[in-house]
Amino acid sequence: MFAYGLKRLVRGWGGFIALFLGVTIATTLFAGTILGAEKVGFEMLDEAMDLVPVDIITADLVRDVTAVDYSDLEADIGQLENVVNTEQVI
Incomplete structure (x- = not known):
């Protein structure tokens, strides 16, 4: 199987390169x-988030969102x- 592929590659190297x-x-x-598209989406989200009034931003060093209950902190x-x-914005 590899021999056939190698043979075709050697014989038709121009087609392979193309x-x-x-x-x-x-x-x-x-x-x-x-x-x-991702860059455009990020810029649109960033501009939209700039219009949202925010007084406090908190961050947690524990990145496992399943191990931490953020509803207590929110309450x-x-x-x-x-x-x-x-x-909550995760």
Whole structure:
């Protein structure tokens, strides 16, 4: 099986190079499209989050969200004076 593939590669190296370059260019363009869309989405989200009024931002060093119950912290902050709303953003 590998012998046949190697034989075809040696005999038709021009076709192999053309196919390889075509696949490489297509993959690069596809990846660039995905990265561009992600960048646009990030910028839109960043601009939208700038319009949200935030007074307190808390962060936890424990990154395992299944091990930590954030609802207790949210309830404690919600009971403080002059707190209008609390929301978890993970």
